[in-house]
Amino acid sequence: DDEDLVISVKNKAGQWTPPVSISEKINSTAREGACTISADGRYLIFTLCGAKTYGRCDLFESRKVGDGWSTPVNLGPLVNGSSWDVQPSLSADGQELYFVSDRKGGIGGSDIWYSRKDSVGRWKKAQNLGSAVNTKYDELSPFIHVNNRNLYFSSNAHPGFGGLDIFVTEKKEKSWTTPQNMGSPLNNHEDQFAFYVTSDGKRAYYSKDEAEKKNFTKIFSTVLPAQVQRSEERRVGKECLRLCRS
Numbered sequence: 001d002d003e004d005l006v007i008s009v010k011n012k013a014g015q016w017t018p019p020v021s022i023s024e025k026i027n028s029t030a031r032e033g034a035c036t037i038s039a040d041g042r043y044l045i046f047t048l049c050g051a052k053t054y055g056r057c058d059l060f061e062s063r064k065v066g067d068g069w070s071t072p073v074n075l076g077p078l079v080n081g082s083s084w085d086v087q088p089s090l091s092a093d094g095q096e097l098y099f100v101s102d103r104k105g106g107i108g109g110s111d112i113w114y115s116r117k118d119s120v121g122r123w124k125k126a127q128n129l130g131s132a133v134n135t136k137y138d139e140l141s142p143f144i145h146v147n148n149r150n151l152y153f154s155s156n157a158h159p160g161f162g163g164l165d166i167f168v169t170e171k172k173e174k175s176w177t178t179p180q181n182m183g184s185p186l187n188n189h190e191d192q193f194a195f196y197v198t199s200d201g202k203r204a205y206y207s208k209d210e211a212e213k214k215n216f217t218k219i220f221s222t223v224l225p226a227q228v229q230r231s232e233e234r235r236v237g238k239e240c241l242r243l244c245r246s
Helices: 226-235 238-245
Strands: 031-037 043-049 057-065 085-090 096-101 111-116 139-144 150-155 165-170 192-197 203-209 217-223
Touching: 043 085, 057 085, 096 139, 111 139, 139 192, 150 192, 165 192
Parallel strands: 031 085, 085 139
Antiparallel strands: 031 043, 043 057, 085 096, 096 111, 139 150, 150 165, 192 203, 203 217
């Protein structure tokens, strides 16, 4: 049951190349799972299960030095707990981290939590995202877009088509809007999760379980509807776009 982080890049013909291990310093005999990377591609936060953790799974960080990655370091007890801390998503400016946990003090089974960096760059104590997003059931795989306003996530509780559906909520000054289902044909009776939107807001990648095949998941891509693209473009600042394209 080993899991590793791998990378695939597009060749000149626009085709994805066979995936390769991200680094021998990151991948191990333990399980390395869901990850998030900074806009400049040099700061990685990922899930590690079964080794040097406070709970079943913790979040670790690694920095790219030259062409290689540094030895991973646990994010510490202000972020990680004694339970299950997974599926991180880092804001474009690197100041906010969203992730999933089933720790005590939550609202449901799996909730979305977040942490912010303090003035010296240390992660503060994680807080629950609140009842506008989290329910008594499961919220999973958060993704904060480069505009730092739209948060995509999966849930099996908000009104949907069955199983896990993909939703989007918008950050206001001190709250989040009512989550909106992304609709059909993106969502259906199967499980859809791990939704990632490109920096220009035009295309998304996500995972889907195929119900008729046990433990069978594929990565899909989709073009976002024009109205969603316009919404994303209006909210993406020039500085965020510069960071993501650098």
